[in-house]
Amino acid sequence: MLREDFEKLRWRCVRRGLLEVDISLTRFLDEQFEGLTDEEQLAFVELADMEDYDVWHLISGQAECTDPRISSIVAMLRKS
Amino acid sequence: MSIPILKFDAVIVGAGGAGLRSAIQLSEAGLKTAVLSKVFPTRSHTVAAQGGVAASLGNSEEDHWHWHMYDTVKGSDWLGDQDAIEFMCKKANEVVVELEHYGMPFDRTDNGKIYQRPFGGHMSNFGEKPVRRSCAAADRTGHAMLHAMYQRNVKANTQFFVEWMALDLIRDSEGHVLGVTAMEMETGQIVIFHARATIFATGGAGRIYYSSTNAFINTGDGLGMAARAGIPLEDMEFWQFHPTGVAGAGVLITEGVRGEGGILRNSSKERFMERYAPNAKDLASRDVVSRAMATEIKEGRGCGVNKDYVLLDVTHLDPATIMKRLPGIREIGIQFAGVDCIKEPLPVVPTCHYQMGGIPTHYSGRVVMPQGGDMSAVVPGFYAGGECACASVHGANRLGTNSLLDLLVFGKSAGDSAVEDLKGGRAHRDLPKDAGDLALERISAIDNRKGGASVAETRLAMQRTMQDHAGVFRFGDMLKQGVTKILEVEKAARQMEIKDKSKVWNTARIEALETENLIEVAKATMISAEARKESRGAHVRDDAPDTAEFPNGRNDAEWLKHTLYFPQDNKIMYKPVNMQPLTVEAIELKTRSY
Numbered sequence: 001m002l003r004e005d006f007e008k009l010r011w012r013c014v015r016r017g018l019l020e021v022d023i024s025l026t027r028f029l030d031e032q033f034e035g036l037t038d039e040e041q042l043a044f045v046e047l048a049d050m051e052d053y054d055v056w057h058l059i060s061g062q063a064e065c066t067d068p069r070i071s072s073i074v075a076m077l078r079k080s
Numbered sequence: 081m082s083i084p085i086l087k088f089d090a091v092i093v094g095a096g097g098a099g100l101r102s103a104i105q106l107s108e109a110g111l112k113t114a115v116l117s118k119v120f121p122t123r124s125h126t127v128a129a130q131g132g133v134a135a136s137l138g139n140s141e142e143d144h145w146h147w148h149m150y151d152t153v154k155g156s157d158w159l160g161d162q163d164a165i166e167f168m169c170k171k172a173n174e175v176v177v178e179l180e181h182y183g184m185p186f187d188r189t190d191n192g193k194i195y196q197r198p199f200g201g202h203m204s205n206f207g208e209k210p211v212r213r214s215c216a217a218a219d220r221t222g223h224a225m226l227h228a229m230y231q232r233n234v235k236a237n238t239q240f241f242v243e244w245m246a247l248d249l250i251r252d253s254e255g256h257v258l259g260v261t262a263m264e265m266e267t268g269q270i271v272i273f274h275a276r277a278t279i280f281a282t283g284g285a286g287r288i289y290y291s292s293t294n295a296f297i298n299t300g301d302g303l304g305m306a307a308r309a310g311i312p313l314e315d316m317e318f319w320q321f322h323p324t325g326v327a328g329a330g331v332l333i334t335e336g337v338r339g340e341g342g343i344l345r346n347s348s349k350e351r352f353m354e355r356y357a358p359n360a361k362d363l364a365s366r367d368v369v370s371r372a373m374a375t376e377i378k379e380g381r382g383c384g385v386n387k388d389y390v391l392l393d394v395t396h397l398d399p400a401t402i403m404k405r406l407p408g409i410r411e412i413g414i415q416f417a418g419v420d421c422i423k424e425p426l427p428v429v430p431t432c433h434y435q436m437g438g439i440p441t442h443y444s445g446r447v448v449m450p451q452g453g454d455m456s457a458v459v460p461g462f463y464a465g466g467e468c469a470c471a472s473v474h475g476a477n478r479l480g481t482n483s484l485l486d487l488l489v490f491g492k493s494a495g496d497s498a499v500e501d502l503k504g505g506r507a508h509r510d511l512p513k514d515a516g517d518l519a520l521e522r523i524s525a526i527d528n529r530k531g532g533a534s535v536a537e538t539r540l541a542m543q544r545t546m547q548d549h550a551g552v553f554r555f556g557d558m559l560k561q562g563v564t565k566i567l568e569v570e571k572a573a574r575q576m577e578i579k580d581k582s583k584v585w586n587t588a589r590i591e592a593l594e595t596e597n598l599i600e601v602a603k604a605t606m607i608s609a610e611a612r613k614e615s616r617g618a619h620v621r622d623d624a625p626d627t628a629e630f631p632n633g634r635n636d637a638e639w640l641k642h643t644l645y646f647p648q649d650n651k652i653m654y655k656p657v658n659m660q661p662l663t664v665e666a667i668e669l670k671t672r673s674y
Contacts, residue, residue, distance in 0.1 A: 007585035011243070011265065014587070015119050015297045017127030017223075020331055022296045023416060052127055053220060060411040078415070 001041060009045060018052040024059050028077050043069040083261070083516040084271050087508060088114045088239075090498055091259055091275040093246040093302060096124030097222070097484065098466025098491035099281030100229035101175075102445075105495025106277075107236035111502060114273055115233070116244045116262055118297060118590075122226045125283055125295045126487065129222030131199060132214035133179075133484035135172035139193040140212040143204060145169040146664060148213065150206045152482060153667045156475025157617035157634065159315070159642070161658035162666060164443035164471040168482075168489045175488040176215055184228040185217050201479040201674070214481045221484065245590055246301060247519035249278070249309040249462075252512050255451075257462035259511075260305070261519035265590065268583035270523070272516050276506055277461055277498035280306065280439060280447075281491060284467035285601040286319075289432035289551075290543035292330045293322060302468040304597025306439045307604070307647035308518065311459065312449055314470040315437035315643050316601065317609035317619045320478055321552035323369040325431025327389035329416035333409065333428060337392060338362045340405050344373065345391045345425065346381040352390075365674075367552075370430040371620060374553035383427065388547075391425035430552040434478055436618065437608075438470035440644065445469075445494025450644065455655040461509075463498055465490035472642065475657075476617020526592045532575030535592045542569045542595070542602050550609045556623045559610040566599075566606045567650075573599050604645040611652050614639040617672075631671040640669075 001009075013025035025048055033044060047055060047070050057063035058074045065071045090106045092099045095117035106113040117124070136143035148169040153160055180186060180194065187195040196212040204211035217224035233240075246260045250272065259275040285300025286292040303313055324333040338344075344362050346352045356372040357364035364372075373390050382388050394402055399422045402410060413421040441464050442448050442456065451457035466487040473486060533541075549562025573595065578588040615624040615633025624633035641654040659666045 003582070004585045007587050008266070011585070011587050011590075012119075015123070015295070017119075017123045017125050017295055017297075019128070019293060019295045019329075020412075020416075023329055023331070026296075051223070052123060053223060059415065060408050062408060 009048065013048055016052050018056055020056050020059070021052045024077060025055070028080050032076060032080055039069065040073060043073045046070060047073055083520075084269070085274050085511070086114070086271055087274045088112050089275065089502060090114070090277040090279060091116065091273040092279040092281060093260060094124070094281035094283060094466070094468070095121035095240065096126040096281060096283055096466065097225055097229070097487035098494075099279070100226065100233055101488055101491030102279050102281060102463075102465060102495035102498075103233050103238045104229060104236060105492055105499055107233060107238040109499040111499065112239075114239050114241060114275075116241045116246050116260070116273070118243065118245050120242050121230045121240065122223070124226060125298055126222040126226055126484075128295065129484050130216075130219045132197065132216030132221050132481045133176060133225075133488065134199070134202060134213050134479070134481040135176040135215055135485065136169070136213055137173055137176065137194060137196060137215070139189060140196045141204070143211050143213055145172065147204055147206060147211070148172065148202070149661070149664075150667055151202055152473060152479055154207065154670070154672055155201050155477055155479035155482075156473070157477055157672050158636070158640065158669050159318075159472070159475030159616060159657055161443075161472050162661040163658050164473050166661040166664065167443040168471070168473050168485060171489045172485055175485070175492060179225065179228060179488065182228040182232045184224055186215055187217060199480045202481070225484065245593065246305060247522070247593065249305045250511065250515045251309050252509060256460045256509055258509055258515070261516045265585060268586060270516065270519060272511065274508055274511060276502050276508055277463060279445075279494050279498060280464040280468055281466045281487075282468045284435035285598060286432045286435060288542065288546050288598050288602040288605060289319075290540075290547035291325050291327065291429045292432040293325055293332050294330070294432070299594035299598050300468070300601040301594065301597045302464065303439060303604070304600040307600040310648060311439060311447065312644040312646045312653070313437060313601070313604045314440040315472060315475075315608070316604040316645055317612050317643060318436035318474075318476050318617060319432055319605070320434040320436065320618050321370055321430045322433045323366055323373060323430050324392055324428040326412065326416045327384070327427035327429045330431050331412055331416045332431070333392060333412065333426060334406070335366075337394060337406055337409060340394070340401065341397050342392050342394045343396075344369070344428075345393050346376045347383045347387065348381065352376050352381070367620065370552040373430050374551055377429070378555065389427040389429045392428045393425035394421050395423065395425060434483060435467055436470070436474040436476065436478055437643075438468050439464045441465070441469045441471050441490070441494075443471050443490070443493065444497045445490055446497050450653060450655070463494035465494040476619060522593070522596070523589065526576065526578060526589055527581055529575060529577045532577040533572055535576055535578060535588060535595055538569065538573050538576045539595050539598065541572065542566070542599055545569055546602050546605065550606050552620070554609060554619065554621045556621065559606070562606045563610050566603055570599050570603060600647055603650065604647065607650055608643045608645050608652065612639060612643060634671075636669055
């Protein structure tokens with residue numbers, strides 16, 4: 001991923017409406033994003049593009065995602 | 081260096097609830113309106129508000145704006161201005177019904193009216209018994225509100241500048257506000273937004289504290305810009321805290337955990353609330369619990385390496401009860417404390433939640449400050465609403481569900497006042513020759529410094545200082561030391577260094593700029609808190625205790641007044657509280673008790 005694209009993604013993870021989502025996405029981005037495959041990185045970008053409550057309900061197990069690519073990222077996020 | 085100039089009738093900084101509400105008034109009046117936001121509008125921190133918005137609609141039982149006014153004055157511990165509070169409570173029904181017309185999906189009663197539920201501090205008949213006054217949209221009230229108002233703005237042709245950061249206010253030699261300088265994050269380009277009206281709706285600055293429920297975006301940008309432009313900040317010593325945020329993360333642990341039997345313990349595993357509240361114990365009121373926690377930590381009985389938190393223990397409860405009655409709590413512990421609360425206690429600390437003070441405004445949304453003999457002279461061309469502003473309706477303590485009401489009423493009122501002021505044909509005033517210089521100098525300084533502390537280190541030093549010295553329970557000696565320390569942090573921040581010098585998408589530079597804003601707010605808070613030698617509302621001092629002469633430590637003879645902090649020389653002035661409502665009798669001073 002190009003530096004500009006990564007920094008843009010970082011901003012969209014670190015400045016959310018909900019603190020829970022700020023912390024979860026930023027931590028994952030800093031600690032695990034680099035080791036993901038291109039396809040997994042794309043799935044993370046899609047997850048980060050979702051509404052705050054939708055992201056948090058997935059991470060906290062209060063909702064389930066039907067897209068297996070995003071589900072697998074959520075599973076990694078919950079373990080991070 | 082010449083800076084590109086974009087001309088608008090009005091520029092609004094911030095696209096949360098207050099900014100969007102203002103923009104509707106301006107755009108629908110046909111004015112060319114720009115809204116600048118660091119994030120996409122529906123990702124503003126307003127999204128986190130779940131409780132609802134207060135309005136005395138009386139859909140479920142009898143209610144009246146005058147009762148709501150009484151509750152708000154009492155909640156504010158009599159520091160709220162009674163003219164502004166009457167204005168807000170009277171306007172509540174109107175702004176809620178308007179929101180309904182914008183498409184807000186409020187919960188409904190069986191007969192189709194807006195459903196209302198009770199909320200702490202809201203009573204009928206002047207404090208007699210709880211009343212159902214809060215209007216909500218499930219647990220997503222703030223979220224639904226942002227979506228409804230954003231759509232309305234799109235329809236009204238409001239121009240959004242998303243992922244832009246406002247840098248500094250532009251004022252001319254006569255003190256008129258002429259717009260802002262701002263930076264587009266994607267390009268690093270700096271632009272002047274030259275406007276006939278400038279409205280700040282930038283939210284709070286809860287990130288000045290180490291433990292805060294506020295999202296990372298709440299960096300007090302509007303307050304920092306106002307302070308650098310010579311505008312004082314009002315009542316900044318008043319911050320609302322929640323007793324149980326996850327230590328180190330700030331994420332809220334609901335009071336329901338103690339309701340289900342959760343116990344607070346110190347480093348010796350002692351159930352310390354038995355000493356502070358022998359009857360209610362862990363179920364004592366928020367302020368009592370917070371003060372007890374702060375005292376345990378101050379006296380060295382906190383837990384962890386730094387002895388800076390206490391424990392919330394639910395390990396004695398049946399795991400099935402935890403899972404059933406407290407959904408999400410186990411996950412919060414695992415995600416943000418690395419603790420499974422079924423097996424180990426959760427580390428918790430009193431956590432900053434809401435800023436009562438801010439940029440001083442009249443209830444019309446116009447920014448005011450002392451000039452000549454007038455303590456509240458209008459700053460021409462400048463308006464503010466929402467958490468960044470101080471009207472003042474929350475005084476020393478905000479009532480739940482009045483925050484969403486504040487941003488609707490004063491967002492709208494700021495917009496209406498700007499429309500009214502511009503109707504007279506007020507032209508764009510000429511920009512001063514040095515417009516934009518301050519922002520350029522600040523950016524150049526950040527880019528060129530070498531050898532200073534990092535942004536993260538500087539911010540941590542500020543947050544630790546605020547948490548330790550001006551937290552939920554305050555001590556005279558700690559506040560005095562805190563003033564010295566925060567001024568040292570400010571000095572160190574002038575040397576703050578970033579490694580990334582790129583022009584585009586330089587998030588390190590943006591975070592450095594945000595930190596400069598936070599430090600303005602932190603200084604205002606510490607200096608204002610040290611100066612106020614009484615306890616009132618959320619400002620509670622160990623050396624101003626509850627006595628027969630001063631119930632709750634409140635001293636009206638000396639301290640029934642608003643603080644105004646002037647950033648240029650760190651000086652304080654005071655102005656009287658407005659005790660004269662618009663149409664009704666004043667609500668007389670009483671001891672605040674529930």
